[in-house]
Amino acid sequence: MIALNDYLYSGDTVLRILQKYSSDLEQEAQKSHNEVDLLHCAFLSQIMDMLEHNDFLTAQSQKIREFYMYMAKEYPFLAFTFKGRIKSLIRAEEKFNGYIVEYIYDYYEKYHQFPSMEEIKKRLDCFRDLIAYRVVISLPQCHLKEGQDREKEELRYLYEIANVLPFFMEQRGFRVESAKGVRVSSSDMLKEAVRPYYRDYISNEGEYGYRSLHITFYDDTAKCYMEVQLRTKAMDDNAEIGPANHLGYEKRQENERARRDVIPVGECRCFDEAYERGMRLQKLELAKLDVNMFSAANNSLINDGCGLYRGRLILPYEHLSRFQSDLSS
Template sequence: MVTLNDYLYSGDTIFKIIQNYMTDLRKEAKRTHNEIDLVHSNCLLQVQEMLEHNDFLTSQSQKIREFYKYMAKEFPFLAFTFRGRIKSLIRTEEKFNGYIVEYIYNYYEEYGTYPAVADLKEKLSCFRDIIAYRIVIALPKCHLKPGQNLEEEEMKYLYQIANALPGFLEERGFTAEPAKGVRESKSDLLDDEVKPYYRDFISNPTMYGYRSLHITFYDNTSRSYMEVQLRTKKMDDIAEIGPANHLGYEKRQEHERARRDAVPKGECIYFDEAYERGMKLFNLDLKDLDVNMFAAMNNSLINDGCGLYRGRLILPYEHLSRFQNDLID
């Protein structure tokens, strides 16, 4: 079995690493008749194409910017940021293998057997957030009226924005993808006609406190998928620097080990390989890596110039609220 870790000490560029990993995965798939390795290889090809920053990304981000201008006009009192990124190679690898482990574990717990390869491949086809845009909003307290609750007001605006987003982007060549009932919204603030498209981690938070709205679009121009996440500043803090990010790390490791203990070794090669690949990445010491355009003093101090660990930024916009703009003027 080949793993991404096998290629991270060669001093190669990230593109060479991806190419070598893909090539060896395909050879392994042909030798062992492993259909999931072929799906894995195709996923890596998507990452490579995105990291090359093809012209369509510039065109796509300009269309997203149109929604930024819409929000600045409709909600001038809000402060908000727009960010776009291509998922890093390491995070993509973690998530791909994590999907396999989670799906097989849940299926085994419910049925006492393992899913068909076709079902597993269908599950992996939902991996559509290699390109993702994030909208984070904040309502300055100076705009609160007496008796209003900041969190409640921000939530109202967040869902208003969520209600407007699908129609706005569909007019510009995107198609909203159904969420197929995953994290179906329980909020009365989300319009019924857009509910089928959102995965609502606000009314359905994770065990680590992660809260956000997620929606996937198909870009009909570039023929690629992208995800848009919508959060308040408080939600973003929890996700980036709070329990959903750091404090849950050891708990996530414990959770993964519990899954390993529940599924007998040797009975499902797809689970075994995905678990091993995932755990190797969990325990990766970044400072020891030798990847061109990447350097790390430790697992916190990282200079990633190639999209290996933190991904590649493709869209930074920041809007100050009307009150903050008045101060600047």
């Protein structure tokens, strides 16, 4: 079985690693008529296209910047950041294989049989966050009126912004995508017209207290999907450096082992290979990898400027809140 791990010790750039891994995987898939691995190759090609031919990101980020300028005008009292990233290679590989393992396991547990190849391929079609932008807002204490609750006020502004975003982006060549019933919002602050598009992890809190609003767009110019996340600073802190960032490693390991026990080796090749690739990635010793521009003292201290382990940044904008005295004129 061909796995990404085998290509991470050559000293190559991330792009060359992707090219070699994808090429070898495609040759093997064609010999064995493995349709999932062929899909896997197409998925890797998307990442390569973003790294190698990223002119479209300049045009895309300019359109995102227009929403930034809109917010700066409408909410001068808010502090907020806009960030964009291409998902890291290791995280993308983990997620692709994780989707396969999770879907086959859940399907088998429910129906006591394995899903068809068409059903697996349909499940893999939902991977739409290779490009993601994040808007994080904060309401400075000096802008709160007496008796106002900061968290409630930030939440009100966040949903207000969420109500505007879909139509603003549609006017600039983006097509808003349905959330397909995932994490349907129960908040009365979200308008009915936009509710079907959002995955609401605020009114439907995720694991470890994860909270955020997620929405997916299709960029008609670039011919690709992108995700936008909306959060308050407190939500972002929890996701980046708080409990939601520590993914319950021991619990996850326990769940993975349980899935392996339910579906023994040899019962489903597609499951076996995705499971093995995922487990091998979890055991990577990052300090021993030899990849261009990547260095790691250990699995916690990492300097990644090449998009191997951490997403490659493509958009940093920051708006600092004005003081009350500036608004009075």
